[in-house]
Amino acid sequence: MISSLSSINGLETTGRYLVLLRENAIDSGIRTLRDYTGNRRVARAADFEKNALTAEQLEQTDTTIFDNLGVAVCTLDPEQLQSLHEASDESSPIALIEAERVVYALNAQGLGGLVEQITPRTTTSPAMEYLKGYRDAVDRLVDHLVPTNGVQRMLPSPGIQVLDETTATWGLQITKVVNSKFSGRGIKVAVLDTGFDLTHPDFAGRRMIGKSFIPNQEVQDRNGHGTHCIGTACGPLSPVIPPRYGIGYETEIFVGKVLSNQGSGTDSQILAGIEWAIANGCQIISMSLGARVSLGQPYSGLFEVVADRALRNGTLIIAAAGNESQRHLGIVEPVGHPANCPSIMAVGAIDSQLQVAWFSNAGLNANGGQVDIVAPGAEPGTVGGSRIDVHSSYLMPTRYRRLAGTSMATPHVAGIAALYAEATGATGRVLWNRITQNALRLPLPSVDVGAGLVQAP
Missing domain, CATH: 3.40.50.200 (Peptidase S8/S53 domain)
Structure with a gap:
């Protein structure tokens, strides 16, 4: 499940993490994720027709794998995150870990239910x-x-x-x-x-x-x-x-x-x-x-x-x-x-x-x-x-x-x-x-x- 929204260095984040796997290292990356996080509920896009994961799979699994992209999305507690960071060296299939961001439709008017993305300012830094x-x-x-x-x-x-x-x-x-x-x-x-x-x-x-x-x-x-x-x-x-x-x-x-x-x-x-x-x-x-x-x-x-x-x-x-x-x-x-x-x-x-x-x-x-x-x-x-x-x-x-x-x-x-x-x-x-x-x-x-x-x- 997506965690409640939070902020990291000014970024609006979900509490989940994106994990970049090295090229041609999907299977070893999944094993590493399981070994260091204990996450067992894993969904792979390759197991679905045209790699179309359902919205529910994205929401409910501990780890989601996008095979074409070489990316995993993981739910991690602080201890699991620390463990995975420690495993991310040059010999590891884990190349990079980032916090998952929240994104919005971009328009300049805020009309018709569209999300207003312009924050008024009164001072100039x-x-x-x-x-x-x-x-x-x-x-x-x-x-x-x-x-x-x-x-x-x-x-x-x-x-x-x-x-x-x-x-x-x-x-x-x-x-x-x-x-x-x-x-x-x-x-x-x-x-x-x-x-x-x-x-x-x-x-x-x-x-x-x-x-x-x-x-x-x-x-x-x-x-x-x-x-x-x-x-x-x-x-x-x-x-x-x-x-x-x-x-x-x-x-x-x-x-x-x-x-x-x-x-x-x-x-x-x-x-x-x-x-x-x-x-x-x-x-x-x-x-x-x-x-x-x-x-x-x-x-x-x-x-x-x-x-x-x-x-x-x-x-x-x-x-x-x-x-x-x-x-x-x-x-x-x-x-x-x-x-x-x-x-x-x-x-x-x-x-x-x-x-x-x-x-x-x-x-x-x-x-x-x-x-x-x-x-x-x-x-x-x-x-x-x-x-x-x-x-x-x-x-x-x-x-x-x-x-x-x-x-x-x-x-x-x-x-x-x-x-x-x-x-x-x-x-x-x-x-x-x-x-x-x-x-x-x-x-x-x-x-x-x-x-x-x-x-x-």
């Missing part, structure tokens, strides 16, 4: 003042250095304003999706989120495979966040009511419910979804979720190894950079967990003026935690005011809704990744490179926008 100065200095440096060596890297100021959404959303216009001949046919995209509204008329007859990793909750979305994200990544070419909002309209959709209807989940539920997606041969995993990270806090070594192993096996994981920044107040926060892992493509958000969204996090942590690319996530403006934001599918009977966040930017990149996968046959790191190499360079600091604005093939 000295560290934040330093970062503001650093950011301003970088801005000035970019202004002087681009374009360089004759290579045009800037767009005409003040950017491109595309607000006529009669036939397609502004996001699909500025990413050139509307000009692409590709549809994502034959590409499997897994969206790990709050599920999907299976009654949505725009997806009638569409092939969709779902699995819930949340106890006592079905794949059916009761939150709206997952339905919105899947709509952008995989929505139809011609929705019942225009405009077009979906990118990979012929992709195979895998709906992994790893966040509850209240918008929260855990590391183990994310890992269960990743394990399931890999077992199903998904080339792309989209995750608009995460947890806040502090300045100077390292990324998860365990999630980094998982993402690297996934890339080497042909699966690209794309995740939201996070929405904790309040740029209108001069506050910029670092990329959150797990997007801050170097082998996970971290997506920041821009608006239709090609400016960084006010909530979008930045690559402030020196060791990892960079923004890799940006995509449409909000209409210009700060908190409040009139904005069109990102239009996509939503819970019935509402049907459609406009939301803002790096959550909305992430499925733009996932859908476009599916187009590149179809167009080139690329997977894993090669697919990553195709996406970033073809991004539209922006006259903004790379800590904010990475390679630039994602563009469809």
